[in-house]
Amino acid sequence: MAAALRRAGNPGRSGHILSIRSARDLFTARERLGELFGCADSSRFVFTGNATAALNQAIKGVVRPGDHVVATSMEHNSVMRPLRRMEEAGVRVTIVPAGKDGVMNPRSMIAAFRKGTRMVAMTHASNVSGVLQPIEPVVAEAVKRGILTLVDAAQTAGSVPIDLRALPVDLLAASGHKGLLGPQGTGFLYVRDGVRITPLIEGGTGSRSESDHQPEFFPDALESGTQNSVGIAGLSVSLGWILARGVEAIRRKETGLVAMLLEGMARIPGVVLFGPPDASCRVSVISFLVEGMDPSEVARRLEKGSGILVRAGLHCSPNGHRTLGTFPTGTVRVSPGPFTTRGDLSMFLSALRRIRGATR
Numbered sequence: 001m002a003a004a005l006r007r008a009g010n011p012g013r014s015g016h017i018l019s020i021r022s023a024r025d026l027f028t029a030r031e032r033l034g035e036l037f038g039c040a041d042s043s044r045f046v047f048t049g050n051a052t053a054a055l056n057q058a059i060k061g062v063v064r065p066g067d068h069v070v071a072t073s074m075e076h077n078s079v080m081r082p083l084r085r086m087e088e089a090g091v092r093v094t095i096v097p098a099g100k101d102g103v104m105n106p107r108s109m110i111a112a113f114r115k116g117t118r119m120v121a122m123t124h125a126s127n128v129s130g131v132l133q134p135i136e137p138v139v140a141e142a143v144k145r146g147i148l149t150l151v152d153a154a155q156t157a158g159s160v161p162i163d164l165r166a167l168p169v170d171l172l173a174a175s176g177h178k179g180l181l182g183p184q185g186t187g188f189l190y191v192r193d194g195v196r197i198t199p200l201i202e203g204g205t206g207s208r209s210e211s212d213h214q215p216e217f218f219p220d221a222l223e224s225g226t227q228n229s230v231g232i233a234g235l236s237v238s239l240g241w242i243l244a245r246g247v248e249a250i251r252r253k254e255t256g257l258v259a260m261l262l263e264g265m266a267r268i269p270g271v272v273l274f275g276p277p278d279a280s281c282r283v284s285v286i287s288f289l290v291e292g293m294d295p296s297e298v299a300r301r302l303e304k305g306s307g308i309l310v311r312a313g314l315h316c317s318p319n320g321h322r323t324l325g326t327f328p329t330g331t332v333r334v335s336p337g338p339f340t341t342r343g344d345l346s347m348f349l350s351a352l353r354r355i356r357g358a359t360r
């Protein structure tokens with residue numbers, strides 16, 4: 001990223017060497033996204049500033065007044081809030097409750113489809129419960145009925161294998177800074193060829209500059225204005241690392257870490273765990289409470305006492321917490337990544353035992 005910053009030309013805006021180098025960085029990152037998600041046409045991946053921008057573009061660019069949208073009760077506010085805004089404009093929204101463990105029921109989702117259903121929006125994995133949702137049957141049924149599918153892969157991109165040839169979703173959104181290990185200020189939206197979508201932002205693309213109409217070809221249709229070429233250069237490097245390592249290997253490692261945490265945490269009396277007990281049905285996010293202690297106090301003690309950084313509260317998903325029964329206090333969330341070691345987790349478990357001991 002430092003090198004990209006030093007030679008930051010505006011990609012696609014000029015024929016000089018710096019502009020061409022930046023454009024190459026963007027192209028490489030896009031190609032790597034295509035390779036990672038099994039899509040030969042990388043132009044269908046549009047860079048955004050984060051998953052929220054991608055999700056807003058997907059929802060507001062496709063859904064129209066009078067349309068009906070189905071979503072799960074485990075959605076992040078980056079899906080819920082745009083949907084609530086669209087409701088004010090005459091869109092009908094059905095939120096299908098997930099079970100107490102946060103697992104959505106594909107049959108209930110499909111039962112909510114009706115005439116006029118335009119889109120089904122699902123988080124691939126909940127950032128609250130860590131549940132990896134069984135989205136496949138819902139996607140298959142939606143495809144059969146011509147309903148557009150939007151998958152929020154913020155918690156799975158780079159951590160769980162996703163192959164767009166096998167999972168025919170129409171719109172896939174993710175952050176660059178989570179499982180894709182890139183810098184903040186990056187994200188993407190994948191739009192399947194043939195999906196009609198209106199850009200939320202229009203302007204200069206460096207292409208078709210003779211026209212005062214937005215180009216319709218991808219990625220330019222949805223990529224106006226100067227891109228975060230420095231951030232995307234960083235994302236390109238992390239994507240290269242993930243491709244070399246393999247998402248399957250990352251998934252195996254994270255599942256092993258989650259299993260160790262679930263087992264160790266379940267043995268500490270007074271620690272309450274949320275979500276399914278089986279690590280293979282989860283991503284690397286574990287929500288918990290320590291009985292008798294506010295989540296923010298647990299987080300503060302983990303940081304002050306052991307230098308362990310976690311997030312406490314509602315995690316931008318009030319509906320997710322209502323589903324788990326942890327609203328409005330929220331939970332503490334611990335999230336090991338591909339660089340976390342078993343030693344790190346032993347240290348975390350000891351810290352948690354000490355905190356629990358202090359409440360008795």
Ligand SMILES: Cc1ncc(COP(=O)(O)O)c(C=O)c1O
Binds near residue numbers: 051123125154187316
């Ligand atoms: C499931 C889920 N969706 C969307 C988002 C929003 O991501 P971003 O902060 O990149 O906009 C998050 C972030 O925590 C998330 O966990």
